[in-house]
Amino acid sequence: MSLLAAIRKLWHSIAPRTHSDVEEEFRSTLDAYKEDLIRRGLPEEEARRKARIDLGQPAAQNEIYRDAIGLRLFDELGGDIRYGLRALRRNPGFAAVAVLSLALGIGATTAMFSLIYAVLLHPFPYADADRIMNPIVVDAQYPELFQWFSLSKAQCDDLSLAAPVDSVLGFSNGHLEITNDGLPEDISGVYLSENAETFLGVRPLFGRMIEPFDAGHPVVVLNYRFWQRYFGGDPQVIGRTLEMDHAPYTIVGVMPRSFAFNDIVGVGDVYLPASLVPAVASGLAPSYAPSYLPWIKLRPHVTVAAANAALEPIVREIKKQHSGVSGWHLGLQPIIVPYQQDLGRTLALLLAGVVLLLIIGCANCSILLLARGRARQYELAIRTAIGASRWRIVRQLLVEALVISCTGAVLGVAASYWLAWLPLLLSPDSFPAESVIRINATVLVFSVALALLCGILFGLAPALRLSRNDPARALPGRQVGVVAAPAKHRWSVLIAAQVALTLLLMATAGTAIRGFLRLTQMPLGYDPANVMQLGIQLHTHDPGEWDRLQSREARAAYIEQIREKIASVPRVSTVAVGVDATPPGADVQSSFIVDGSSDGEQPKARVMLVGQRYFAALRIPLLQGRVWNTDENTRGDFIAVVNRAFATRYLSSSHALGRQLRIPALPFQNRFTASSAQSTAWRQIIGVVGDARNDGVDRPVVPAIYLPYTTLMRQYVQFFVRTQGDPLTYLHSIRAAVASVASDQQISNGVSGFDGTFTLSEAIERDAQYSRQRLFSILFGIFSAMALGLALVGIFSVVAYSVAQRTTEFGVRLALGAPRVHVLWVAARIALVSAAAGMVLGLAVDSFLGAVLAHWMQNAFAAGSLFAAAALLALSALLACLLPARHAVAVPPAEALRYE
């Protein structure tokens, strides 16, 4: 009600007096004047007449009033809008097509804009996110392959004292296990330095974030999704105790849904003070001191370049500790940059696609308005004849166009809410976890502006064209004569442009779809069907159990025991062990030495730690020699298997067997790692296996060395389980099998990453290139289908309108004996010719843009798909011309002449 009152108040301030008020005042004046006249001796009837003549009508007084206070334009626009709405209601077919054409374009553009806004312009919930930097190591040779690096606590503190730095956030991740009740569960924890609250500046949903006074205290802040999943969204959770790794933690806060810190170390289920990192707590030697990935928040108005220069001395200090690595430097990178690099082009291309769609939609509306304009000439001529100025008519036509575009925008914005989710559904891993897509004020302003722009864009040309008509020609006789349609058709240009743009979109879609199909048909070198990866974390935080598993042999035996139990589940065919060896993943490569090679060389290969059944489970063919046996697997040393890429690149492939290689960098210091006695000693190559994708689905296979996993054991391992039918349906019985070995041994809940549990087919779908290609092909497929539909509707309605207009002409032609084919040609000629011109234009533009597009889509531009698209478009355009043109031939001559 207060809103209504506010509106009434606003209206009162615009127009303080009501109609009746003004009218009453005028009547009293009228009466006073009349009485005056009577007093001067006029008879009453005469006086009333004279008063009316001198003063005017009471009804007209309101117009004077509104004119005087400047409301006239309002009134006229209101009238135009009402008239426009009425005109739309009178022609529901026209209205539906026009509004839908725009709704598609505006909806898709708004969706893409809100996606770009959420992903690239405003992806983070943090305060001053634009001042938060990631320090990265940049290899001078490959500046695009930057790496994050970690610092010790002391280094973080040093950094935060530097002049351009406002503050530094250190974070690291770790696995934790919930030991509250009977349901042990692996979760991921992110440790945050205690300044997290001020650094991130995100308001918690409940309670508080980690604060400086939390240092050393067992407190925990929950991630929104974890809180939903584990606590069922219970708001009373603050103050309760969560037992992790057999230690109680007090829950002090719950973060909002938009907070998903962070994509670098993986989104944490819980957030903990950095002082609780286990190694710190147990006071280990400095070399084991935990390290943190730093985020640096610069002071306001400090440029990245200035900060880089100012940090140089500290960088040099850090560099000293990484001696031996040359040719790299440190740089500060705004946290948005990785997403911009990955997604910028994708989104730019998609935006280009939707803008094309919008332009096609606008062209469609223009065409419809122009075509309909011929039917409205009579009406407009009458308006001109009774004194409407040209500006008045242009304004009326523009307002009608805006009515259409605004209606379209309303539908479009409603649809965009769902459209914006589509890319996220299709390619979930490529977008920042924290970007929340919603229709906000910026997006709304954008779409309203878009609607107005579209309305003017497509309304102006028809308005100018139609307002320039001569009433003298249009009015008398209402165009009854057999007048051939005027030769000049503004819409033929629009049709040509529309067809050209549609072809461009279709060719792009064709390229994307072909690229994606090529990707799906590419030989992988392994068989992902019916294979699942299971991640398993050993219990490093449970001292008793860890003592039991700390030795390499005990751990290998434990893993083998679990493997056997899983293999004994009915209908499980093969179970193999692997460590971070999930195809088609890409990982770092290590240096190795081959016997007889010169010292200067530094060859690199992926080192894959696997069990001997890995090749069978993934169906990677053995090409030469043999795979190691169980005994060799237990020992771990002296043997290796390489892939074909390795053999061809580093060995002459026929003599690969029996050669020796050594991986000096294999063991790395980590208190959870146990390596075999001779892990860095010479190893004999005993077999060569086929190439399985190991650097992403579309990149060539890199040389790989397979070693028995027992040579370097970590605190986690993965099982590759080949089953009959969908592997995920076996999860329950596999869990039971694992639990029969150790009741508290959990299978990882993660659905991604090396340590999760998922099928290998899912791993392919998450591959960056795969998901991008799929996104492109589906979205551009949708765009081009929409564009095709719009273009066809445009052509169809133009021909249909002109046939309806020229019924008489066709009747006369037929009566005079014109062949039906000729009449058909006359009816469809202009549309056909302009569509053909559009095709030629489109082909030209495509071949020009082909190379650019191919580069941007990282995909070969296929001439074949262009011609296929052109053929499809030509055929449909022909149909769209001929279907309505048929009516021209169907006119019975007698009837047409009677009409005359």
Place this chain on the structure above:
Amino acid sequence: MTKPVELPQGTLEMLILKAVSLGPLHGYGILLRIQQISGERLEILQGSFYSAIYRLERRGSIKGEWGESENNRRARFYSLTVAGTRQLKAETAKWIDMAAVVAGILDKKADEI
């Protein structure tokens, strides 16, 4: 009867303010008073007269209130507001100034220039 005078642009509003400044009047009263003061020499067009009243009211120079007219009829009486008083004063001064300057120029004989 003397010759009727046509009003220059914008002066009607000033006259209305002047008429109202002498005491609250309804629309027809204002019309009559202007004609009366001018010695029946001003011919005021109905449309422009009420337009001027509405504009002045919207601008806040005059204020309208419903009341009883001399012959017991409901009528809207206008009175000058504070802003209107100020406006009338300023415009009167401006007008007299301008009229004096224009008259001074027009009165000059050739030999005086």
